[in-house]
Amino acid sequence: MKSFFPTLLKNERHKAQFGEHILRGTLAHAYLLQGPTGTGKNFFAHLLSAALCCHRQGEDGIPLPCGICPACEKILSDKTPDLHHVTAGDGASIGIAAIHEIKSDMYLSATEQAKKIYIVHEAEKMTTAAQNALLVVLEEPPPDVVIFLLCEDATSLLPTVRSRVQTVRMSLFTEDELDAFLKTAGRDIRFSTIDKEHYRHLLTAAGGSPGKALSLLQTKELNASYAEKERARAILRAVMARADFLGIHEATAQLSTKRQELAAELQMLILAIRDLIVLKREEHAPLCFFSTPEEAEECGGSISMRCLFDLYDTLREAITQIRQNANVNTIVTILNTKFSSIHTKR
Numbered sequence: 531m532k533s534f535f536p537t538l539l540k541n542e543r544h545k546a547q548f549g550e551h552i553l554r555g556t557l558a559h560a561y562l563l564q565g566p567t568g569t570g571k572n573f574f575a576h577l578l579s580a581a582l583c584c585h586r587q588g589e590d591g592i593p594l595p596c597g598i599c600p601a602c603e604k605i606l607s608d609k610t611p612d613l614h615h616v617t618a619g620d621g622a623s624i625g626i627a628a629i630h631e632i633k634s635d636m637y638l639s640a641t642e643q644a645k646k647i648y649i650v651h652e653a654e655k656m657t658t659a660a661q662n663a664l665l666v667v668l669e670e671p672p673p674d675v676v677i678f679l680l681c682e683d684a685t686s687l688l689p690t691v692r693s694r695v696q697t698v699r700m701s702l703f704t705e706d707e708l709d710a711f712l713k714t715a716g717r718d719i720r721f722s723t724i725d726k727e728h729y730r731h732l733l734t735a736a737g738g739s740p741g742k743a744l745s746l747l748q749t750k751e752l753n754a755s756y757a758e759k760e761r762a763r764a765i766l767r768a769v770m771a772r773a774d775f776l777g778i779h780e781a782t783a784q785l786s787t788k789r790q791e792l793a794a795e796l797q798m799l800i801l802a803i804r805d806l807i808v809l810k811r812e813e814h815a816p817l818c819f820f821s822t823p824e825e826a827e828e829c830g831g832s833i834s835m836r837c838l839f840d841l842y843d844t845l846r847e848a849i850t851q852i853r854q855n856a857n858v859n860t861i862v863t864i865l866n867t868k869f870s871s872i873h874t875k876r
Contacts, residue, residue: 538779548578552587574700624660715740782866
């Protein structure tokens with residue numbers, strides 16, 4: 531029996547489906563790999579690219595991709611002209627010029643490999659003009675071209691783009707799976723130096739992402755995550771106390787002015803709100819942000835369900851605006867106004 535993508539953890543259904551499509555030659559021309567940072571989107575895109583060009587695709591007993599043939603070695607090490615990466619680079623967005631560049635290249639024959647492959651990193655950073663430009667090749671792709679769009683949240687992309695690609699959601703790890711993963715992948719880390727409370731926070735803050743969990747093993751990253759969590763708590767307490775604009779402003783004053791960091795902080799707040807919502811529905815629901823139901827109650831237990839959904843929608847919209855390059859200071863000011871206008875029910 532052939533093994534598909536054995537070096538990728540979890541995602542068993544996706545691995546089997548992609549493997550069968552590649553062997554049958556029925557793979558679609560464009561896919562969107564969606565999931566939080568650290569869930570393996572880039573790694574999976576490279577493995578899929580290697581599998582598409584692997585010289586040993588049809589050999590029994592050989593995994594797909596084999597990882598050792600010339601095609602696999604070149605693709606997995608990014609040393610082939612037929613694998614193209616599109617990124618925002620030092621900029622805040624992926625503009626139309628970057629899409630025009632790859633579009634003109636797509637109609638040229640592959641140099642070394644059986645396919646020409648394009649990986650668009652952080653696809654949600656594409657401007658509207660760039661996404662519209664990409665639609666042309668998504669609708670009528672050149673032969674032997676495969677496109678992988680990688681993003682955290684597909685809703686940040688235009689509906690017309692999403693409708694022309696097949697979306698794959700990367701599997702998230704449970705906390706038990708993260709614990710087992712860390713104690714294998716991070717076996718050189720002295721876990722005895724991390725106390726139980728910090729380790730519990732690490733598993734929760736990772737949000738099911740093994741990559742993020744590994745990064746949080748670093749003291750600096752873990753401390754930053756703790757600080758994010760405390761800022762989220764302060765905002766929820768201000769909302770629960772029915773603070774006015776100035777009171778909310780005091781709570782949000784410590785939010786980052788850097789785009790990516792602010793988005794991460796707002797995502798942390800969304801996790802807290804998610805916990806408060808599920809606890810109102812089920813007393814013993816598993817939590818993503820709070821360590822205990824008692825902690826959640828103390829921080830935001832009196833906020834009504836309606837207000838929680840209002841907060842959730844407000845934060846989702848703010849994150850979308852951040853990814854669309856809206857002014858960060860303006861976003862925070864709007865958040866202050868909306869937060870201070872949300873009333874709680876005691």
